Amino acid sequence: MFVQFGRTALTFALFSIATPGVAQETQPPKISIELNALDPVDGTCRMSFVIENGFESDIDKAVYEAVLFDTDGRVAQMTLFDFGALPAARPRVRQFAVPGLTCTSVARLLINGTETCEASALPEDACARSLHLTSRTTVEVAG
Template sequence: MIRPVLFAAIVLSIAAPAFAQDATPQGLSIELNAATNAESGGCTFSFLIENGTETEIDSAVFEAVLFDDAGQVDRLTLFDFGALPQGRPRVRQFTVPGRACEDFGRVLFNGVHACDAGDAGPAVCAAGLTVGTRTEIEVIG
């Protein structure tokens, strides 16, 4: 009876690294991790971005559309995420003036405005882009 349990434990310990590798994003992953009201009266968005591509990205700028809580477009803006080393997470913050966080309902990543990824070209910033949120604000892309 101990042998089947031991066998299962060995199989799981060997397979675990393979499962972990499959969970690694294959492109860029952008998560709205927090949204906090700024003292200046605006909203500070904190994004966690991970470069799961096979290349270093020297600069990545995305066009974002911010919607109010009624679903209407509030503004278009650019989020400059800067340099994104391959395989390493980064946190970037952007303060949007004029509205409290609870007044925003959705962020749409509309497209790549600029991407400097050397020989890989700008398409690397858009290929495999995934977005998500840990806040009440919906994020789509």
Template sequence: MNKISMAAAAMIAGLTLATGAAAQDGGPGAAVTIELNAVKSGDAACTLTFLVTNGHPARIDKAVYETVLFDGAGQVDRLTLFDFGTLPAGRPRVRQFSVAGVTCDGLSRVLINGAHTCTAPGLADTACEAGLTLKTRTDIEVIG
């Protein structure tokens, strides 16, 4: 192997190690995305449907988010926990939560207040919160 080939091989090996370490630590681009995809009013309840994707290189075994629901006047209606369960790496999952005593028309905003529980062996302790991306496809605002 000539000097140029050896230098190129060393550089590629270094980049591979650095990229692997960044991915393991939840590096750039590695985050959880939560999208409020749909809402449906039912028998004195609102069903919130979320599309959630774990962008990390490893599975999250348990993700529970403290969630605050705001009424149409912008006042806190309730604080609750939404258990998104196991989130495989790089794969979307749909989760539904039925909230009794509220209609979807009565909600103006959903605040993801933070991760109550985040069990993710092999990832940083902040894997469920660092870089968290929030979206909505509804008239209800989602913030965090």
């Protein structure tokens, strides 16, 4: 019985050392944008995104300026992605068809900035700060 208690105490001590302050730390709110899929549709490239507003208040409208780079690193196109309304703490999927662009020619997507961010209960820079960008495709996403 003493040995079992010792192992439990040792495990707890090791967990506490390996993860200091986990319970006390809270992550700042962020907006997460994931490039989830690229699909060729009728001569365009349809880009699917999963976006989540990590703030405690809704965002009425979020529009981002995006730059698409080709496989040679050149700017292929600049566009605006209107993600629309983003309810607090709920993921949304948005799709955009980018005409004149094949999916295989896109190598990188740069979120160049926030064009519009309408959120009455949030600071003006809420859509731009703490932006978390990821990709489930071969296309790199940066911001």
